[in-house]
Amino acid sequence: MDSAQYAAHRFLSPAPRFEPSTAEEPGRRNGPLSSPVSSARRSPHDGRPPHRPRPAAVDASDAHRFAEHALRLVLEVVDRRRPPAQLRAVAVPAVVDVVHYLARSAPPAGRPGPATRVRVHVRPVRPGAAEVFGTYNRSGRVFAVAARIERGHDAHPADWTVTALQIA
Numbered sequence: 001m002d003s004a005q006y007a008a009h010r011f012l013s014p015a016p017r018f019e020p021s022t023a024e025e026p027g028r029r030n031g032p033l034s035s036p037v038s039s040a041r042r043s044p045h046d047g048r049p050p051h052r053p054r055p056a057a058v059d060a061s062d063a064h065r066f067a068e069h070a071l072r073l074v075l076e077v078v079d080r081r082r083p084p085a086q087l088r089a090v091a092v093p094a095v096v097d098v099v100h101y102l103a104r105s106a107p108p109a110g111r112p113g114p115a116t117r118v119r120v121h122v123r124p125v126r127p128g129a130a131e132v133f134g135t136y137n138r139s140g141r142v143f144a145v146a147a148r149i150e151r152g153h154d155a156h157p158a159d160w161t162v163t164a165l166q167i168a
Contacts (some may be wrong), residue, residue, distance in 0.1 A: 063122045065150065066090070066160040067132040071145060074165065075115040075136055076101050093164040098165065112139035128152065144168040 018080040070090045077099050084100035091099075119135035128151040135142050148164040 026038070063124075063130050063132075063160065064120065067122050067130075067134075067147070067149060068120050069119065070160075070162050071120060071132070071134060071136075071147065072117055074099055074145070074147075074162075074167070075117060078167070079114050081114070090160070091165070095162050095165045102167065112141070114138070115143075118142070122149075 036049050067133045073082065073087055073090060077084050077087055080103055084096055084103065085098055087096045109142060115136045118135045118137055120132060122130050122132050125148075126129045129150050132147040132149055134145055137143075145168070146166045149160050150163050151160055
């Protein structure tokens, strides 16, 4: 290829403009990308977050009270101060099995001390479901715990049920 053909052929195209143009710029046309006010139809790449409806309000006091009670039960079962069967009233069978395994896995001599719950926070994620996260102390050290609670799952007597659990 000689230099004349090379100069006539374009290998690169100009980069698209991501900033809206100002009215003072001469020679710029007004279009959907250059106008600060966009059309009614939103593009998935217009830089604004998508509109998502907020989750319906969960009765915060009821969910918070259940979360505190359930996490206290979980920590007492892990510390072997309570039998795992008592978790069946507040948790799905998979969570009960995991907590029972945690309680059996560590020897009592290797435990630094009993766990005490410090803080519990509840955040609704959708109607009838909330995420629970909090901290607990064990011999002066702070650890984390997180769970998901759902309303009316498996018709538990507490009306809320722990469906997922992570203990750090």
